[in-house]
Amino acid sequence: MTNIVKLVYVHPSVEVAGLSSWSLGDVPDQRGRSVIITGGSTGLGFQAASMFADKGADVLIACRDATKAAAAVDQIRARRPAGTVRAGSLDLADLNSVQDFAREVLAGQERLDVLVNNAGVMWTPLARTKQDFELQFGTNHLGHFALTGLLLPLLLRTSNARVATVTSLAQTQGRIDFDDLNWHTRPYSTGAAYGQSKLANMMFVLELDRRLRTATLALTATASHPGWASTELTRHSPALLQRVSPWLGMRPDKGALTTMRAATDADASSGSYWGPRHFFETKGHPGPARIIRRARDTAVAARLWDESTRLTGVEYHWAATAGQAG
Template sequence: MTRWTVEDVPDQSDRTAIVTGSNTGIGFETARMLAGRGARVTLACRDTDKAAAAVERIRAEHHAADLTVARLDLGDLDSVAAFATAYRADHDRLDLLVNNAGVMMPPLQRTRQGFELQFGTNHLGHFALTGHLLPLVSTTPAARVVTVASVAHRNGLIDFDDLNWERRRYRRWAAYGQSKLANLLFTLELQRRLSAVGSTARATSCHPGLAATELTRHSNVVAVLAGRFVGMAPPDGALPTMRAATDPQAEGGSYWGPAGRFETSGPPVRVGRTDAARDTATAQRLWAESERLTGVTATVAPAGHDQP
């Protein structure tokens, strides 16, 4: 089988893309590669100064790159709504939404609205963002929503009795696993809803394996060193995202990750997921609960329907 590389990314000219958390790591590399293939990319980041610096780094390589910086704090639903409102006012299409940003195993913290930080940022923030932008996504031909998950979803459990760790003893790894399982269940239900109305948009997911990025800064020393000395460089870690986002053969609901042992490294291929990540009943319940918690009703427009 031919090894899939960045050279396999199709031309992205005339496509618009949003990449969350794109000032560093996998998100930066995703934005850089998309821009290098001609896409108009919005770097949606909490720190706009760092995002502006990222733009300069990309333009040093791709001088004509069409890049925009916009502030987005996924830990604040008001910020999510403001970003989406501004984006929809300035754009009549969205070809690619890459839900990349995330936090990994910090001490117990809460978002502005009081959600546990990992569930609130990794899942609820991206759920709300996607919900606000679905009128653009579902009416843009062949659009995609790509959500970055993790092998940690295998240890995840959706505890509907205490999603936000208000009664249980907080366990950082378990909370991270729950948020990453939620990412895959979100993709499962989003694709079901897109298919149900005949939309040409696709929802896909991916994970970067073990990559040397800032995401592991809250992890233990072993995890940090493993990422630094054994893990892939960020450009390689971004290839599963790029394949999920651009490969014409990446159908809706597909999940992509590294081909190597334990999915820690290697070229991007289709990878497996747990039975829990395929549970349609749990996915539908999580969707309903996410709408309740965020106050965002994520409605998919029927095929052929123009956005309001």
């Protein structure tokens, strides 16, 4: 019960101290730090990449569309940021691409301070990944599960490293169906499939935190959701929602602040969850968010971890290697 309370009510003193207006100015200096952001060419990922670069980080945008990635890099460089930005090829819907990307990172980088698992697809028609997973579950959860596991040795070699995963309020509608995780037999529902993938994201973070604690490792695992942010992610949503989203949703730069808090704030302890503070967590400055009961089911989370390991073939190795980066 103690752990549950700690996870749900993160740092109540922060709220009392009046820091609910946390903003870009609260992001610490990122000079000398290395950051990877999946899906960093558009939307929330692009905004987070821009913010990290402005704060001095070396940012690697990882996405599948080389043209969009190049345009994003040029746009960020035009801001004359204090840090650097570059692009890498990563298709989370293809585990071979995930393997290739991780291999290049491990061979070319000495440290990885922050991995932001941001990329995702939402409400897509039924489609399959390269390995025949349902597209939303395969991209949003399995691709990031594999990527994090493959980059774990580098993360563990870097002091105070962090994995920040972006989930969604849609997790409240999610159910983990172990009988048919990839929608081969049950009637397909775009919303239910998205909710399952986002609940899986949340359970992944909490289970990763538990396993890191068991292994007494200092890597921090956090989660965030952007509330209602108006981005191109809604392109498969109903027409009415697409029309009202620019008026009712937050701008992408505001929505990305929850990602930045989860990824950089010293008060964002491992296992914490961050989202907008107002209007049922849909808008406002980032603060502690409510973790739903289903996400805290440790038995389901452990089984999901085992299934994810089986489906991706990626084993997590919990021993930190020598030569930890400072």
